[in-house]
Amino acid sequence: MSSAIKTSRSALLATLLVLSIFPLFGSDYYSELLTKIMIMAIFAMSLDLLVGFTGLVSFGHAAFFGIAAYAVVLVSPQYDPASLWLVLPAAVLAAAVAAFVIGLFVLRTKGIYFIMVTLAFAQMIYFVFHDSPLGGGSDGVFINFKPELRIGETQLLDLGNAAHFYYIVLLLLVATYVFLRILLRSPLGHALAGIKSNEHRMLSLGFPVFLYKLAGFVIAGALAGVAGFLSACQFGFVTPEILSWHQSGNVLLMVILGGIGTLNGAAIGAFAFVVLQEVFSALTKHWQFLMGTVIVLVVMLLPGGLASLTQRVRRLLVGGGSNG
Amino acid sequence: MGELVLAARGLSRQFGGLAANKDVSLDMHRGELHAVLGPNGAGKSTLINLLSGDLPPSGGQILYRGQDISSWSPDRRSRAGIGRSYQRTNIFPAFTAFENCRLAAQSRAPRALHVFSRAQNYDDLRSAADRALEQAGLASRRDVVAATLSHGEQRQLEIAMVLATAPSVLLLDEPLAGMGSEESQLMVSLLQKLSVDHAILLVEHDMDAVFAVADVITVMVTGQVLESGPPDQIRSSLAVQEAYLGGGEPDDE
Numbered sequence: 001m002s003s004a005i006k007t008s009r010s011a012l013l014a015t016l017l018v019l020s021i022f023p024l025f026g027s028d029y030y031s032e033l034l035t036k037i038m039i040m041a042i043f044a045m046s047l048d049l050l051v052g053f054t055g056l057v058s059f060g061h062a063a064f065f066g067i068a069a070y071a072v073v074l075v076s077p078q079y080d081p082a083s084l085w086l087v088l089p090a091a092v093l094a095a096a097v098a099a100f101v102i103g104l105f106v107l108r109t110k111g112i113y114f115i116m117v118t119l120a121f122a123q124m125i126y127f128v129f130h131d132s133p134l135g136g137g138s139d140g141v142f143i144n145f146k147p148e149l150r151i152g153e154t155q156l157l158d159l160g161n162a163a164h165f166y167y168i169v170l171l172l173l174v175a176t177y178v179f180l181r182i183l184l185r186s187p188l189g190h191a192l193a194g195i196k197s198n199e200h201r202m203l204s205l206g207f208p209v210f211l212y213k214l215a216g217f218v219i220a221g222a223l224a225g226v227a228g229f230l231s232a233c234q235f236g237f238v239t240p241e242i243l244s245w246h247q248s249g250n251v252l253l254m255v256i257l258g259g260i261g262t263l264n265g266a267a268i269g270a271f272a273f274v275v276l277q278e279v280f281s282a283l284t285k286h287w288q289f290l291m292g293t294v295i296v297l298v299v300m301l302l303p304g305g306l307a308s309l310t311q312r313v314r315r316l317l318v319g320g321g322s323n324g
Numbered sequence: 325m326g327e328l329v330l331a332a333r334g335l336s337r338q339f340g341g342l343a344a345n346k347d348v349s350l351d352m353h354r355g356e357l358h359a360v361l362g363p364n365g366a367g368k369s370t371l372i373n374l375l376s377g378d379l380p381p382s383g384g385q386i387l388y389r390g391q392d393i394s395s396w397s398p399d400r401r402s403r404a405g406i407g408r409s410y411q412r413t414n415i416f417p418a419f420t421a422f423e424n425c426r427l428a429a430q431s432r433a434p435r436a437l438h439v440f441s442r443a444q445n446y447d448d449l450r451s452a453a454d455r456a457l458e459q460a461g462l463a464s465r466r467d468v469v470a471a472t473l474s475h476g477e478q479r480q481l482e483i484a485m486v487l488a489t490a491p492s493v494l495l496l497d498e499p500l501a502g503m504g505s506e507e508s509q510l511m512v513s514l515l516q517k518l519s520v521d522h523a524i525l526l527v528e529h530d531m532d533a534v535f536a537v538a539d540v541i542t543v544m545v546t547g548q549v550l551e552s553g554p555p556d557q558i559r560s561s562l563a564v565q566e567a568y569l570g571g572g573e574p575d576d577e
Binding site for chain 2: 188
């Protein structure tokens with residue numbers, strides 16, 4: 001047991017080490033791809049808090065990703081770079097407020113109805129940005145100047161600089177991971193696990209289950225907002241597609257692919273999904289067919305997702321000593 | 325007799341055309357174990373569900389320390405001190421017995437905003453959980469995952485979880501069902517101990533246990549109260565014998 005924890009800890013540290021030195025050796029193309037993967041990993045982990053740790057299968061999580069991305073556009077001045085101090089909190093706050101308001105409605109439903117109502121709300125927000133001048137319509141909008149971090153006259157960080165941006169994303173990925181790990185072992189995290197396991201009993205034990213779910217929903221929405229903020233900064237433009245139901249479906253697939261309720265799995269799933277998407281779309285324009293096949297195979301053959309694969313391999317290597 | 329804690333006044337519940345509870349009134353006092361008897365379908369579980377808030381009543385009132393709580397949600401009633409156990413085991417199967425009880429205790433001191441603290445590190449919750457396990461006779465199975473406990477042990481855990489919330493009212497729906505004789509005896513003596521400073525409503529089929537521990541017995545038939553009184557009165561009641569024995573001759577007395 002403790003050796004399994006030690007191995008997974010060293011695996012985490014090794015991953016962190018590789019990620020922190022990658023830009024020094026990897027090509028720009030791969031650094032950019034890795035940046036995109038890390039952003040999606042934040043997004044997938046935020047959804048895993050709902051799907052994997054609270055038992056809320058949200059099919060509208062792209063709404064909060066997209067709202068934060070549009071918030072970057074709306075807060076950024078047209079001819080100057082925005083300040084990171086302003087634009088990051090604004091984007092995350094916008095996503096959190098949206099999650100709070102939407103959560104007030106959707107968390108009154110359960111099961112399949114919850115899935116459908118989250119989808120419906122996300123589609124409503126999609127059409128707000130798609131059909132109103134607010135977000136530049138279906139073409140989207142450009143961010144002319146990427147945000148920067150300034151103290152006085154000196155520019156500390158420029159999000160337009162790929163290397164600066166890479167390390168900001170890495171820092172936020174680590175922060176998100178650590179925050180979620182701490183959250184999950186807190187009283188709130190244990191209560192969410194109880195809700196996932198047996199919501200009815202949580203009520204009869206005296207937990208105001210609705211408020212707990214709302215707290216989880218807002219935290220997950222805010223973290224999706226962190227990812228949406230980064231995505232807008234990476235590509236420099238925002239289209240309504242980033243809050244369409246495809247995006248909500250993709251992030252759900254990342255969580256399933258990697259392994260629901262493991263956090264590490266969500267990150268692994270994001271990595272696998274983006275890489276496979278890249279590889280398959282280079283092979284054929286019918287890449288979704290190949291992607292679908294992979295997902296069906298993983299779901300059928302690896303019920304615990306790709307994260308369980310590493311555990312299986314470890315168990316094979318270490319032998320019977322680390323069951324559990 | 326202790327103070328009146330929980331009272332039902334003319335309580336009724338309709339399921340479509342069926343009256344599962346009809347004009348039910350009963351009193352629960354602190355220091356008193358009030359048992360509810362009745363054949364299957366008499367409305368005993370419905371009564372518990374009405375009192376705990378799992379079901380809203382169709383009519384009547386529930387008074388808790390004099391206050392009408394009929395419209396309160398189950399979690400609010402639980403926080404006020406009305407704890408219940410379930411007839412069908414209703415636990416957190418993937419957690420250890422200890423964590424089941426620790427989480428139950430956490431509902432009394434939620435600390436939902438202490439996001440950066442460890443749930444496992446609160447001594448008050450740990451000791452409340454351990455005390456509850458001890459009381460229910462499960463201390464030796466503390467670190468066993470609930471799903472792998474035997475059926476009887478899960479029944480004990482069911483009770484331990486309620487105890488961990490430190491309730492003043494206990495609504496127990498067939499706590500002895502599925503328990504071995506040893507656990508049953510332990511539970512009966514636990515009920516006797518608890519009845520000193522709790523108000524307990526006990527729904528139970530085990531007649532011997534009921535007559536051994538109950539201070540007051542209410543007999544229900546087809547959703548209504550047939551008779552209510554001390555065990556001796558119920559034992560000698562012709563109406564009760566008729567309801568239970570289907571109109572047969574009473575054997576003795």
